[in-house]
Amino acid sequence: MAYDVRRAAVRLYPHAAQEPSRVRSPRARRTARNVHRFQGMSVLRSLLALAALLGLALLGFTQAAFSRAGFAQPVNVCLAPLPTTFGTPAKPLTGYSDRSLEPFDRVMTRLLERYQIPGASLAVSKDGRLLLARGYGWADVEAKEPVHPDSLFRIGSLTKPITAVTVLHLGEQLVRQGRFPNLETFLQARVYELLALEPKGGQLGDPRIADITVRDLLQHSAGWNRNVAGDPMFRPTLTYVARSLGMGEAMPVQPLIEYMFSRKLSFTPGTFSAYSNLGYAVLGQLIERLSAQSYAAYLQKMLGQMGIHHITVGHTRLQDRLPGEVRYYDFPNAPLVxxxxxxxxxxxxxxxxxxxxxxxxxxxxxxxPELVKFVAVLEGHRPEASPISPEARKIMLERPPLPQYKGSKVYYALGWSVRPEKNGLMWSHDGALAGTRTLLLRLPDDTVIAAFFNSRPWNDWSFIADLKNSLLNAAQQVTRWPGYDCF
Incomplete structure (x- = not known):
């Protein structure tokens, strides 16, 4: 009887068939551990345990019934119902939502099917309230591990807005300590003087490097243009830099920056904006220099004060992935490297x-969900204190006084792509690595959407345009936003 009860529980929670120690997601690991406890139980205790699992499922069905009937939903709305499936072949759908938010589910399930992506996660908030947190498809195809709402993903360049906020937070801290008279003075400070790094060979490759400011790094106007001189953070330029230094490609970031300080800039700092991974790598070194802490340590302390505890630095190798982190997949038939x-x-x-x-x-x-919460706390919509002041937030989103942005519909501010709309500002950022595609949207009506995928399609530009437009359309289709809050 105990075996039959355990088998019934496994039918409800397929990931529970695995040994708990082999399940990477913390949420799934807890469920597997509980289901394995059915072994050896008495008949009565087994039935009681299964009743508890069925109770959680009933809560999910009850929530859906309340929503369809138009009644106020019970306080337990944020308990995820049983996983369902979508697509052909069937893929798991986990987490919680509301019937009024079904347009978002349709977008995500369609994209995974069309672009052959194993798994994804989506979170949506409104006015600082978390309303949807979903996992779609597989976190690990081989292990048949579903994506859960709290699964961890590499976020690629979505790191940049977080680094930008961290720099502004540090700047305001330094102002309070009396090291700068105000935030604007900090933003205009010359980075080369603050870092005290020695260029390779002992001399700057371009005297204009000494004029690069903190603001230049934040808004990509420091003088590095990857379309002209390559991106030293990635191959093939990374390979060239490593050989020039006599180092392997897995080098620390400091010698790479010192090498780039010995090279020519592509344009005069503060006159043009060209997207630069190198510029934000320099900001990471600046945080370490001015805070006397590692980038990761300073960031986690700031995020902890925001009630965010699982945004952290990832690892290169598969065997080093974090508990709860998804597995990443290249597009079909991609070559090994x-x-x-x-x-x-x-x-x-x-x-x-x-x-x-x-x-x-x-x-x-x-x-x-934690990235959506990052924006909610940043804007002052949560009980936790925002990491930066309202004045700093205003500076963060201002249009840079660069010729290319005069009259433009979109501009890159301090860490965010900003588009003025009739009813306010839409700010966003996306991220991409082999095996990763991400997007964060903050709409003028205080809707925040974060979408993560564990593969990057070969037709990436088509995919990211489809994703962004479809999520914007989904938000417009919502006629009634739920009143609950699952943060």
Whole structure:
């Protein structure tokens, strides 16, 4: 009887068939541990335990019934109902939502099917309230581990807005300590003087490097243009830099920056904006220099004060992935590449780049709900204190006085792509690595959407445009936003 009860429980929670120690998601691991306890139980205790699991399922069905009937939903709305499936072949759908938010489910399930992506996560908030947290498809295809709402994903360049806020937070801290008279003075400070790094060969390769300011780094106007001189954070430029230094490609970020300080700039700082991973890597070093802490330590302390505890620096190798982190997949038939670590042939997500050196420009992992909460707390919609003042937040989103942005519909501010709309500002950022695609949207009506995927399609530009437009359309289709809050 105990075996039959356990088998019934496994039918409800398929991931519970695995040994708990082999399940990576903390949420799934707890369920597996509880189901394995059915072994050896008495008949009565087994039935009681199964009743508890069925009770959780009933709560999920009850929530849906309340929603359809138009009644106020019970306080337990945030308890996820039983996983369901979508697509062909069937893939798991986990987490919680509301009937009024079904347009978001339709978008995500369609995209996974159309672009052959194993798994994804989506979180949606309104006015600082978390309303949807979903997992779609597989976190690990081989292990049949579903994506859960709190699964961790590499977020790529979505790291940059977090680094930008961290820099502003540090700047205001330094102002309070009397090291700068005000935040604007900090933003205009010359980075080369603050860092005290020695360029390779002992001399700046371009005297204009000494004029780069903190603001220039934040708004990509420091003078580096990857379309002209390549991106030293990635191959093939990374390979060239490593050979020039006599180092492996898995090098720390400091010698790479020192090398780039010995090279020519592509344009005069403060006159043009060109997207730069290197600039944000320099900001990571600046945080370490001025705070006397590692980037990760300073960031986690700031995030902890925001009630966020699982955004952290990721790792390059598959065997080093974090508990609860998804597995990353290249697009079908993608080639293997030599690993930056040891030269062995590996899938691109696990060796084409050295993630540890990209902590400040693209190396963080996060869950979708926590990234949505990051924006909610940042804007002052949560009980936790915002990491920056309203004045700093205003500066963060201002249009830079660069010629290319005069009259433009979109501009890159301090860490965010900003689009003025009739009813306010839409700010956003996306991220991409081999095996990763992410998008964060903050709409003028205080809707925040975070979508993460564990593969990057070969037709990436088509995919990201489809994703963004479809999520915006889904938000417009919502006629009634639920009143609950699952943060």
């Amino acid at each position: 030599p690993s930056v670590l040891d030269g062995s042939m590996v899938p691109r997500p696990y060796g084409e780049f050295y993630l540890e050196a990209q902590a400040a420009n693209g190396g963080l992992v996060a869950s979708a």
